[in-house]
Amino acid sequence: MRQERRKLCDDYEVEAILGQGGFSVVRKGISKSDGRNTQVAIKTLKRFGYSPPGMPKTGFPTWKQVSISDALLTNEILVMRKLVEDVSPHPNVIHLHDVYEDQSGVHLVLELCSGGELFDRIVAHKRYCEVEAAVVVRQIAQGLAALHRASIVHRDLKPENCLFLNGSDSSPLKIMDFGLSSVEDFTDPVVGLFGSIDYVSPEALSQVGVSPASDMWSLGVILYILLSGYPPFHARSNRDKQKMILAGDFSFDELTWKTISSSAKQLISSLLAVDPHRRPTAQEVLQHPWVIGDSAKQELMDSEVVSRLQSFNARRKFRVAAMASVMSSRVFLRTKKLRSLLGSHDLTPEELENLRVNFKQICAEGDNATLSEFEQVL
Numbered sequence: 379m380r381q382e383r384r385k386l387c388d389d390y391e392v393e394a395i396l397g398q399g400g401f402s403v404v405r406k407g408i409s410k411s412d413g414r415n416t417q418v419a420i421k422t423l424k425r426f427g428y429s430p431p432g433m434p435k436t437g438f439p440t441w442k443q444v445s446i447s448d449a450l451l452t453n454e455i456l457v458m459r460k461l462v463e464d465v466s467p468h469p470n471v472i473h474l475h476d477v478y479e480d481q482s483g484v485h486l487v488l489e490l491c492s493g494g495e496l497f498d499r500i501v502a503h504k505r506y507c508e509v510e511a512a513v514v515v516r517q518i519a520q521g522l523a524a525l526h527r528a529s530i531v532h533r534d535l536k537p538e539n540c541l542f543l544n545g546s547d548s549s550p551l552k553i554m555d556f557g558l559s560s561v562e563d564f565t566d567p568v569v570g571l572f573g574s575i576d577y578v579s580p581e582a583l584s585q586v587g588v589s590p591a592s593d594m595w596s597l598g599v600i601l602y603i604l605l606s607g608y609p610p611f612h613a614r615s616n617r618d619k620q621k622m623i624l625a626g627d628f629s630f631d632e633l634t635w636k637t638i639s640s641s642a643k644q645l646i647s648s649l650l651a652v653d654p655h656r657r658p659t660a661q662e663v664l665q666h667p668w669v670i671g672d673s674a675k676q677e678l679m680d681s682e683v684v685s686r687l688q689s690f691n692a693r694r695k696f697r698v699a700a701m702a703s704v705m706s707s708r709v710f711l712r713t714k715k716l717r718s719l720l721g722s723h724d725l726t727p728e729e730l731e732n733l734r735v736n737f738k739q740i741c742a743e744g745d746n747a748t749l750s751e752f753e754q755v756l
């Protein structure tokens with residue numbers, strides 16, 4: 379699949395930016411060669427780290443051999459290749475068409491998802507019902523079942539990594555972004571350092587025994603938010619949130635949850651079991667009466683659920699944008715936490731102060747939680 383001599387621009391017209399991640403930029407592309415002008419998404423994983431000469435061509439290099447961006451890049455490609463071999467095409471997993479490589483980095487040619495992110499689509503409705511939420515859960519569980527059958531653990535399942543293929547009401551939902559994923563006996567999992575811990579399982583937080591069950595925990599968090607509009611583990615600081623996650627300390631408060639079916643609550647409780655062995659597998663979730671639709675309510679949920687989800691979603695987007703802009707700064711790559719992983723870089727007090735000032739500007743809208751998250755990284 380990866381043919382290094384071909385050029386991306388020979389085969390695709392590269393168009394507008396669709397989005398940006400910490401280490402990537404995604405652009406729309408149009409195929410020149412298939413005669414059908416197929417639209418695709420081109421995800422360019424920027425290479426801005428140093429890889430020492432003689433790095434092994436096979437196997438996964440260790441942290442000491444590569445920069446963080448190269449590690450994420452290599453991991454994503456290895457996982458995407460495994461996906462092509464063992465999973466694709468699956469209606470609920472993003473499809474990789476091709477891979478190109480040049481000096482700027484690696485370009486993944488992906489199926490274009492033009493239907494938007496999961497929560498964006500939901501908040502566009504005034505109200506929705508449990509049956510619609512069950513359709514979402516069913517699609518994610520189908521994608522996870524396929525990944526887990528291929529021994530791939532996603533490890534970063536969250537609503538922004540679930541995109542609709544197109545704008546139609548019956549559009550499939552696709553799981554994407556395999557930058558932090560792991561393949562059993564194949565890749566070393568890359569340690570997830572950034573972003574929200576809202577969806578992270580207790581075992582992933584303590585970095586022991588991450589398994590397919592860890593993705594099921596994340597699905598439980600997504601389902602909780604879908605039915606309430608707020609996350610199950612909510613605290614002022616990340617440290618307190620971590621404690622709550624590790625203890626599985628969440629509840630169904632009476633006011634919000636009294637009208638939600640007991641079957642949905644039972645499913646959430648089983649997915650948010652601290653012991654991963656007690657969580658249902660993706661295949662088991664697909665047999666669950668609520669997911670099948672038998673016990674999911676058809677009545678519209680309280681409109682408050684959508685308005686809470688709206689503000690949760692807006693806040694999340696702001697946080698992602700702030701983190702992305704900080705992460706894309708080279709200086710950020712030299713923060714203390716990364717230094718401890720990567721070794722020898724030094725950050726002067728002036729550079730540190732500059733970084734703080736920059737970040738405070740980014741947080742000018744007053745998102746103190748983001749600021750305190752950032753301070754913890756520092």
Ligand code: ATP
Pocket residue numbers: 396397398399400401402403404419421472488489490491492538541554555557
């Ligand atoms: P990171 O790479 O740091 O984990 P990320 O997951 O936000 O961050 P990407 O996977 O690079 O980054 O995606 C960036 C944005 O590009 C996404 O938020 C999404 O809006 C858009 N995007 C990614 N893949 C596609 C796709 N296949 N089709 C349409 N848009 C996409």
